[in-house]
Amino acid sequence: MIKVAINGYGTIGKRVADAVAAQPDMEVVGVSKTRPSGEAYIANERGYPLYIADIEKKPVFEQAGIAVAGDVEEMLKKCDIVVDATPGGVGKANKAIYELFNVKAIWQGGEKHEVAGISFNSSCNYEDAYGADFVRVVSCNTTGLCRIIHLADEAYGVKSVFSTMVRRGSDPGGIKKGPVDAIVLNPVTIPSHHGPDVNTVLPTIDIVTTAMIVPTTFMHMHVIRMELAREASRDGVLDLIRKHPRIGIVKGASGITSTAELRELASDMNRPRGDLWESCVYEDSVSVGTNNELYLFQAIHQEADVVVENVDAIRAMMKAADTAEESIKMTNEALGFSAI
Amino acid sequence: MIKVAINGYGTIGKRVADAVAAQPDMEVVGVSKTRPSGEAYIANERGYPLYIADIEKKPVFEQAGIAVAGDVEEMLKKCDIVVDATPGGVGKANKAIYELFNVKAIWQGGEKHEVAGISFNSSCNYEDAYGADFVRVVSCNTTGLCRIIHLADEAYGVKSVFSTMVRRGSDPGGIKKGPVDAIVLNPVTIPSHHGPDVNTVLPTIDIVTTAMIVPTTFMHMHVIRMELAREASRDGVLDLIRKHPRIGIVKGASGITSTAELRELASDMNRPRGDLWESCVYEDSVSVGTNNELYLFQAIHQEADVVVENVDAIRAMMKAADTAEESIKMTNEALGFSAI
Amino acid sequence: MIKVAINGYGTIGKRVADAVAAQPDMEVVGVSKTRPSGEAYIANERGYPLYIADIEKKPVFEQAGIAVAGDVEEMLKKCDIVVDATPGGVGKANKAIYELFNVKAIWQGGEKHEVAGISFNSSCNYEDAYGADFVRVVSCNTTGLCRIIHLADEAYGVKSVFSTMVRRGSDPGGIKKGPVDAIVLNPVTIPSHHGPDVNTVLPTIDIVTTAMIVPTTFMHMHVIRMELAREASRDGVLDLIRKHPRIGIVKGASGITSTAELRELASDMNRPRGDLWESCVYEDSVSVGTNNELYLFQAIHQEADVVVENVDAIRAMMKAADTAEESIKMTNEALGFSAI
């Protein structure tokens, strides 16, 4: 059993913990929090030993009826590998302690590529992470772009990509971040930094991205235009997507035309937390122009798509599965997940 | 086994179907839809026979890969009781056909009291529905008001109630209804119609309500002020709430101060669809003034609180449980539900 | 003086009325409403004779203290030209009566091209409307696209355009339309109908568009990618925009990165209703790729950009100005409008 610790039991961390706990070859040896919160109670309920960043706060937790197992250092002693899911920018500072305790570590997309030197997406570059000590799972948006671009590139060759990402302003459980009523260019400059981030996984892709933030919580929406090198057809592309274990299709017949209806469907399917681990391509949007330009919309569940990637990253780094296919299959099956 | 049909498999209907299917003494003999949709696929997946309002549309469903069992009349032939969860105002027109097929029927809060003559909340007036043919389960807001007012009334006597309801503009899966950026008085006039609706269940309560709609999807929020006849204490009120099977407490130590964080918690608890069947009283808000005025905030999950009430209404009407306590216990246990 | 009637005194109509009233060569002879409302009081205050669609409702208006001048037919008798700003789809049915009363007519973008046979944007095809009886001013989005594409096309030649439009869900004064929390593909299919609509004004442009709706009220946002035929530079493009009378530049130094801050600026500038009649290109977004692809973001104030186009259309149809330049100059000066 691979002993996994999750440092930072928040939006991403709590999902990674549950996904790890569901795997036959992994166990959660601890999760960490900084403050009492609804999530801390959940950690207790799930039976995940709860460690805290600052042990002096132990009485505060206990007064709230939350059991504390120790501090983060103790957690690190117990694990083979740590998934760092602290807020963006915080994780970097933890590298020293991970080295000190000699544990492998995975960071999230809120950290820079340099923190690990290897940026990861299981469908694209599983082998790069094989046996590695430090890996960064790219952000939710980059994950979504990498999956579909790599798929198209393998099949048809991708000459260039232009994508606009319309991003959710806040996660559904957030109450502080806005905007309330605005479309915010983030960044104003074109291209945005998302293209270069794709290049940390797929270095040869020619990509220009633009991004904005809007007042919604459920998912990001990507508009993608790719110039393909070889002839493609709409049906061919849809077939490829259908076979991909991490990209799903939003059927035209479902009548679903939005992010909200899509999350409603996931919720109706009894997915835990209504999570969509797959990229969701709208069937009716897929079209191929006369010069082999491929167009499509895909919705990305920001809280979920990277979760399964973290599980695969663990396997790659621990050499617990030799190929991406093998790990992806194990991960998906353990979650009862087959793409919509 | 009580044979239950659900006419109108939408926001409320799909939840009632799952709750009924979970009961040891009930089974879902059919659900109905008017158009192919994400929900129709779910009905098939769950194994609920899917009936359609207009049988001429059968080919449209089948082309979308959705199996159809027949028309609504055939569904009515198979059931002892039908839960009508068609959109507000539509249900009334179905009464004639329910009478024709000689089935008992339950309507939702979108219909007027007169459609059934009995308005129902299991914690308040279970006995009124005992053996009845037609019952209306009151709306989500009225359900939330009835539960807490009746509890306070039994314990302390309620001299008067003043409540403001801040309502969600649209359900999370909705994309058409607004507002986008407005506070809408609905109605502008004071008092609103919600007070008289409470009186259909609790006829003697002196209540004034006001209501508005805001751009949010997750839950309604109620501010309640009750003048109590007998002396009350904050701790006493909290104790009463803790014992109530359908009212939960949002712990101060959880740090939760909003509707969004509360739904996040329900989602983390793996509640199906993140549903909160209970009214959710914010612990830190409960306070008692010098003249025995009780103040509190409670959040109401509009899509969920009436679901368990529908299950109890079925039992009352079918005389399948003699008391509210018995039915509530069965309903809650079958769902694995104990209030937060 | 050109006698102008405005049929449909709503979001667009009330702005056109004020813009017409400000012109030295035009006067408002009447505006029309169907129901008493805040806007009806404003018409009275401004001194615009108020006509009503259904004269039987006169008492309802008068009881509300709103003076009524007569019915729409009487209004049509008094005017040379009517601007139809009734809700999308309603205007078409009015054509017969305009023909009957022998008045020239302008429709808005909510009507199909066929209603008039000429679709108009003053910077692009003023001459097509010269002396015409029926003209359609294209929608706010199409107006925004036409202005910038035509500008680039004249200067550099436009080989192809790809644009994504992120549209506001509701106008700020609206309370019914959503979405509250969703990104809605509208339409799901790619390309959207906006490209062909651009072609009604600029028939030779090769354009693919995609569109979605988000929960905001202030403005639409366009991401535009154009392949240019001839070499272009960022500075060259910015210079062209600076000289355009209907396209403004959102200065980088202003720190403005959103639609909301932009409307705040217009409001601070004391523009009536905070209106931005110009397309607003974000200076920092303008960039030119290695293959002469031009990228930029522009914000479009949906309620305002077509207003000045309507004024120019009146002049063209009435032969009151011989060239676009002349009319645009008159319109802008009368409004005290010079692009940001």
Next chain:
Amino acid sequence: MIKVAINGYGTIGKRVADAVAAQPDMEVVGVSKTRPSGEAYIANERGYPLYIADIEKKPVFEQAGIAVAGDVEEMLKKCDIVVDATPGGVGKANKAIYELFNVKAIWQGGEKHEVAGISFNSSCNYEDAYGADFVRVVSCNTTGLCRIIHLADEAYGVKSVFSTMVRRGSDPGGIKKGPVDAIVLNPVTIPSHHGPDVNTVLPTIDIVTTAMIVPTTFMHMHVIRMELAREASRDGVLDLIRKHPRIGIVKGASGITSTAELRELASDMNRPRGDLWESCVYEDSVSVGTNNELYLFQAIHQEADVVVENVDAIRAMMKAADTAEESIKMTNEALGFSAI
């Protein structure tokens, strides 16, 4: 001429500057900013000398084409009185420098009562500020509560007040603050701090308030319930409101039922920035219960209602008008403002 400086030219400061500039007995000698922004350009355009907090940033402003007159200390040398409209909590620290430069000062509601020792609302306690050196104009919400409570108290005697404030999450020009999709209790505890804040102006009023934040930008909404000591009638109350120079009535016949439509009306009226300096009571909401409980809804334009109060505070402190009536009349007339 009273020489007025505005320290902090943001949402409130820019409005106070324009209102001061419109007064016959006052002039704006300077406004201050910390960073280049859209508002800094506006200050230049209006001809308000622009001072900056940190003079080392002068080149940054000048590079952006914004003229700088000097630093804040120089501004203070030129004025008789300073209106501090820096962000909440910042203003307090400025007290020392105001004392040093021997200028009178006004703070806003984001500061505590203690900063000035006198909390002000011109309709309630003008005389308390007469000749004073330091005054705090209470917050937008407290201003709204004070106006109506004092009016009712003078006419009927107010025995108790219970009010719920549904507050906007962000100002319309804001892009950072949320929530996006939540109702946030702020605070969770009942009563909120707004009641005691009313008591800084009206010390004897018995008041309990509750407050929450919702995802909207335009206005706050107050639900108010007052127990009156003496018999009141709906018409009597409406008459009183009609005569009040700072409370307006939203006519039932206007069809306006929301905050958004109300701001649209103000915008249509050509109010600068669409500002509603008056509290806006919804005519149809005003009702009186059998025990003389007065109920009403009022909308409060958070950015505007305190602006006119600042102008009156200046006159009181400078002894430029002897009574509230006199100052209010001057202020309103100079702005062309009569309540809706």
